Amino acid sequence: MVNFAGIAEPGSTKNYKTGTWRTYRPVVDFDKCIGCAKCWEYCPEGCIIELEVDGKEVYETDLDYCKGCGICSEECPVGAIEMELEEED
Amino acid sequence: MVNFAGIAEPGSTKNYKTGTWRTYRPVVDFDKCIGCAKCWEYCPEGCIIELEVDGKEVYETDLDYCKGCGICSEECPVGAIEMELEEED
């Protein structure tokens, strides 16, 4: 049955993958990316992560949660993020 | 029985004589009174009335309602109002 008084564990919505909501997927061009973190700052899902690619600090999306809103793409100062239509599967 | 929804007639508290609450009674000295109406302005009971006495405009208390607070006496610019202890009877 339900727990006492409906108490929830911290951060547990992470169990739910909002990535399934997505129609468009942001794809980062690591070559273009200057690691400014603007995309990370502005992502309402907080699902952008720092990566090291070839010794360079870049950012990429965690597709488990990305809803494909397109904000990161819009706000990337160097146009490093493209929104691509999700494939059915 | 009570009326529909407890409706009351306008100004009907006049049926209740708050003069019975009084311990001190204001007595106006018409000779002193200059008819400035300050007492009338300041009376919380609205129980001071204009009179003509010997052709002179003066003010006096309606003892039916006067609670004897003493404001009129205090505020009369010429000290025309004395507060006198009520007699038992």
Add this chain to the structure above:
Amino acid sequence: MEEIRIHGRGGQGSVTAAELLAEAAFEDGLEAQAFPAFGVERRGAPVRAFARISDTKIRLRSQVYEPTYVIVQDATLLGTVDVEEGIKSDGKMIVNTSRDQSQLDIDTEAEIITLDATKLALDILGKPIMNTALLGAFSGATGEVSVEAMKKRVKKRFPGELGEKNAKVMEKANKIVGG
């Protein structure tokens, strides 16, 4: 069980009087209850307070309809308030007045005791707070509660000089009515 009603005006300490009466009765080993007439009365308006004293536990919660004793703090009330209402014919009424009881127009078979409590209060306390004088008189006139208990409680409630003076008022009033 005896029931007492106190008449006064808002601000004259009628409720305090009822409370002190109950406290003193309890001090004397009795059971006691005191309560105001639950109203919305403002300062100056006529008010009432009640007390019950008994040698068994008091459970009754209704208002007082037929008091044995009535205390009237302010004789100016006599014209407007029905102070004699319901008083037992063998009861007693204690009235604060400078007049003689024959001058009072009170329609009751109960015994009327008068006392110039205002003067007493003004003399000793310097203020027209008559409730303690009337309590002293109540003690003297009825014997229901000892004046010692009264004095003890008034001193407890008003520590220091104020209590002492009130106790003195009680003592004196008690004597005057023959306590």
Add this chain to the structure above:
Amino acid sequence: MEEIRIHGRGGQGSVTAAELLAEAAFEDGLEAQAFPAFGVERRGAPVRAFARISDTKIRLRSQVYEPTYVIVQDATLLGTVDVEEGIKSDGKMIVNTSRDQSQLDIDTEAEIITLDATKLALDILGKPIMNTALLGAFSGATGEVSVEAMKKRVKKRFPGELGEKNAKVMEKANKIVGG
């Protein structure tokens, strides 16, 4: 009585589709009911809507558990949502997809009809609003509701050009699935 379930995403007009379906059925002389899955879903999240049609008055107020027909507005849902749940084995499922039905992984005995509603919508409406195409297909595939009634109601709801275009979409989709 037949029950219909529509799957889509918040913002795709699944509820509108159910409503239009009910309206059209009523237009055809049937009794009808339409309602959303009562939820708190936000735009983009998977949502459902339902309709019932019948030739007698509909009194049932429960949710739809065993639909005869299921409409899937967005094939990207197939991976995450159990679109086949409860569908009658002799029922039909209409899926918006560019793929062939054999390429779809849906575990049901019900007949599956596919249609590239997105393309149709983009072609005619210029927007990926697929619900009217799917309704047209529903009409064609099931014969439960006439495409005329559908068209009439869509034009009523969206007066002017928008309605006309949607009616055209319906017509076309209806033809495609063999209506």
Add this chain to the structure above:
Amino acid sequence: MALEEEEYFESGHRACAGCGLALGARLAMKATGEDAIATCSTGCLEVVSSPYPESSWEIPWIHSLFENSAALGSGIEAGLKAQGNDHTKVVAQGGDGGTVDIGIRSLSGMLERNHDVTYVCYDNEAYMNTGIQRSGSTPYDASTTTSPPGTESYGNENRKKDALEIAAAHGISYVASASIAFPSDLVDKVKKANEINGATYVQIHTPCPTGWGYEGKETIEIARLAVETGLWVLYGKKDGEIQNINKLNDRKPVEEYLKKQKRFKHLFKKEDGSKELEKIQNIADRNAEKFSLDK
């Protein structure tokens, strides 16, 4: 006689002798006149003026609850509008508690929607009807039954809520403070508020002998001292502009006001009381600065 002679708030009400609130209502109603409807929140004013089957009000009047006087006023205004009545004024009345505390939501909504209602707050600086408990409008350090002084307390610990500023921040076109010690000014302000088409707010300082601890006869004097010390500033604010500042020739020290009232008695007795008195003087000084009170 400068003021309207007619009484719309009648004798026979049950307010304490010397009640500032009763005078306030009497004066405000003179400004309002007969073609008006008044609401009243629960509180002294309502209780003393409407013991069934009696009423002190000569104009149509309604009491509903403690916290909804402004909402009631909104509804009345709407009812009149719906009936095509564009002349009858609506005056919503409340005590300070009913206004700045429990009633502030309905007040805020009424002001936001800019109903054609004059809201009159009678400020006696505490919940008097229930026996002198602190309200948001109780001044700093005042003793009330819920802000008693004690070893851990100097009385009320919060500053008096500035309901006039709060009302003004709603962008309404008129707010004003008034005092029963200045009847013509009071009547003028309520009249002005009534004349404006839209929501207005007038707060009247109405000393209370019972709650503040002074003799009934001193009510006007106390009210006057509040103004003369700068603790209660008389002003109007029309479309954001402050007007009618009552400049003071010789601002009195706050002690003159405070020492007359039992609710501040402890400040003159308690150790460190003078520090507190200074704080209160500071409040007056800041008022003087803000409103350029000193001549």
Add this chain to the structure above:
Amino acid sequence: MALEEEEYFESGHRACAGCGLALGARLAMKATGEDAIATCSTGCLEVVSSPYPESSWEIPWIHSLFENSAALGSGIEAGLKAQGNDHTKVVAQGGDGGTVDIGIRSLSGMLERNHDVTYVCYDNEAYMNTGIQRSGSTPYDASTTTSPPGTESYGNENRKKDALEIAAAHGISYVASASIAFPSDLVDKVKKANEINGATYVQIHTPCPTGWGYEGKETIEIARLAVETGLWVLYGKKDGEIQNINKLNDRKPVEEYLKKQKRFKHLFKKEDGSKELEKIQNIADRNAEKFSLDK
């Protein structure tokens, strides 16, 4: 990376794609850090973040009702104090409706009592959770489901309530406006508010694609345009002094902001719409004047 890396408002929440509110909460929580307790009034934020048995919150969080976030915060602060805890921050959160309308009484009380609570209002300018009804914070002329344009209407008929001024009128020591388009500024302001010992109020402009009618990806742009047109002014007010005004080099006409949103579409279509646009431009101009916005 200027901002705190740690996330306290987690992924998996159910907000619409591109939700400004979700971003606002994520940023505000970065300013708040882990030693804090948050309340949340009923609304989008609460609904999207706490579907039992899940929660997006990494810090202790509680939702009770729609109108009592500030009162809940008051109680939590008191509870912490009673436990001798003088380090944990309390952040009370509410939507604009939960704050400036139904919640304003409890907010006003909390501010008056000066609890050590930071109140954060997420302003998406309508009741979004219930399907885009007008709130007191809805701008003039915006179309919502309860302020639809029509033959008798240009949309919302009231001006946006100035909750910042109202909060400031309570005499609290800090109020600030922020925008999700300016994350560092936002985080700074919430931090500052948190650091102050006493009640503070921060209102964050959080555009809502669903309610305002634009595409999710435009959220930041819309938020930025609100600031650049002067319709949403970024400022702080510390102890009555306005600070941190974000001066504008080249203030944009309001049309640039309005035309991107369906909620203002009717103004560009309706006869006389231009008159209304002028009125809105006036609002921006008055803001510019009041805050000396133009460089």
Add this chain to the structure above:
Amino acid sequence: MKRENREVMEGSHAVAHAVKNCSPDVIAAYPITPQTHIVEKLSQFVADGELKSEYLKVESEFSAMSACVGASATGTRTFTATSSQGLILMDEVLYNASGLRLPIVMVVANRAVGAPINIWNDHSDSMGVRDSGWIQLYAESNQEVLDMAIQSYKIAENDDVRLPAMVCMDGFILTHTYEPVSIPTKEEVSDFLPEFDPEHKLDPEDPKSFGTVGFPGDFMEFKYQQHEAMQNAKEVIPEVFKEYSEKMGREYNGLIEEYKTEDADVILISLGSVIGTLKDTVDDLRNEGEKVGLIKVRVFRPFPEKQLIDAIEGARAVGVLDKNISLGNKGALYSELLDSLYNSDITPLTINFIAGLGGRDIPESSAKKMYEKTKDVAERGYVEDEIKFVDLKEA
């Protein structure tokens, strides 16, 4: 059911149309799911000039009802709608409105009351205010709710009643469901419902005072009058229903509706939209030869004691489906049915089903289980678990 007049419409919109045709002078409302579509539609009517009402978009439900009190006191017809938390929030004003005898009409989109917060249907909200002196009607369908909205004005404004009335419709299940309804035209409504023109109102021409202090010497008499008005409503409501039926051609026959009860051994009793499902269930069971009947409680306040007793007579067992529970006791309908039965001449066995709380669906299968359980009680001759939570997920 004159087909030509019917149109498929959302329940909320159907109510809005009906209310529009009652021409309320003042509407004051605050949005809350699932009431929103009602007040949104009314907003649109006003924006489009189709309805000339003063529409107050207030800042809380408390003010919504307070504004209705003010407006109604000026002698105008008023409307509001709410749900759940909103209804409970206005509780204090509900008592006030009934005590002031103001015939305000309110639609309640029934929804659970939190915590936990839940936007789905049950009856905790309206049942939670059943003491407040409001008439309460419960609708089975969208047709009923829109008819009841119109009827309510006539009931509430009746001189022998003069009480506010609440029309309860199940949240989502009715509010958000599209189905065919027939809406009386404005002319038809006007013919049925006279203008509201009360004797006592806030009026500078006749300046009375309202809402005075009721002292202990009078208060009881005020309450007694309200109680009497409720009793009068038991007479007035069927008359209003009758007139409505005659004028509009749809049958409303009384405080309760009986469905196949005549020879029933087992009777189910409930209110609201679940009645539809239960009717289907009863039909199915009848087809299977079961002697089952159904009672729909259309009017819950005043409580139709006598009507229920008469209708139940002859049944061996009754199963009462409550979509609420007074925590620590029973469902409200069950509780009040039993307090009525106790002093009646009949003694059916009884069982209380607590079902559908917070939007838990009640499918026909569950309805059948309730029937089975009730029948079982009838057969055994006693009830074991009197209060049964239906479809509860066990630990």
Add this chain to the structure above:
Amino acid sequence: MKRENREVMEGSHAVAHAVKNCSPDVIAAYPITPQTHIVEKLSQFVADGELKSEYLKVESEFSAMSACVGASATGTRTFTATSSQGLILMDEVLYNASGLRLPIVMVVANRAVGAPINIWNDHSDSMGVRDSGWIQLYAESNQEVLDMAIQSYKIAENDDVRLPAMVCMDGFILTHTYEPVSIPTKEEVSDFLPEFDPEHKLDPEDPKSFGTVGFPGDFMEFKYQQHEAMQNAKEVIPEVFKEYSEKMGREYNGLIEEYKTEDADVILISLGSVIGTLKDTVDDLRNEGEKVGLIKVRVFRPFPEKQLIDAIEGARAVGVLDKNISLGNKGALYSELLDSLYNSDITPLTINFIAGLGGRDIPESSAKKMYEKTKDVAERGYVEDEIKFVDLKEA
């Protein structure tokens, strides 16, 4: 009654003293007649440093209860008191507090609910919130109310209960009455009442979320748990009473108290302070040879169904005195008694007296009339006017 410990004191002050000795961490309250003296006394305790509580002087009752919710959720002990309009105003938060399972203790100074506004005693306020999931205790005397305040914390904080509790005391009749009481010392209270240290609380060290959305899939289960907690309370309360009796030497024997019921033909049933008057009446009548008894309902939520049935067994008629009425039905105690009796093995005749509304006094003479009427019912064998307004002034 150890005389040495007793002291004459106002009821409100007695409660304040008892609450002080429970050491609540947070108090949040808003004044309302006749609750004021309780919160004023507590203010003085805090001002004088005699009580170290955070005391929030909030701007409304809604916030009083909301602040208690917040404070209680941090794992602290909380207190508030209210009455009438204030209680009804916090209605929404009451449901919230119980749904969040927070063991807040509140004293309710019972007073009528307006309109018309009336500050005097009856039970409309607390009865009006009987569905809200709060435990409800009703006190006969000031001794009882102060004891119950202490007991309530122990009941509410019990792990098997964990529900908020309301201690009801009649406004004025108890709150403003001076009488002797014995107040357990702080040490005695500490010995009886352990510190409150709940497992779940708002705590950055263990950052849980509270007040999440309860979907239809779970909501019913939450409500069922609350209902179960209420059932558990029926066990826990007598245990707590027993321990209290042992430790403090004053008898608290169960959910109800029987007075001379053993051989009674006629039993009166009520709750609150009128019980005192009724006891005197019963004694008088017994002296006159009448076989009359009395039942005091000490706990109204959870409703003591079984206990009442057992106690009534053998009586021919029961008269239930309710100081409230659910307008359009019956008094709450009567209604629930009947819903309990219906499925019991006993069938006493019953009559409902609606008395004391809005402070109408209930003298012994009226109590006797109620007895006579009930006896009359017993003798006739049937009841004519089931609902009787006592001492109503006829038109």
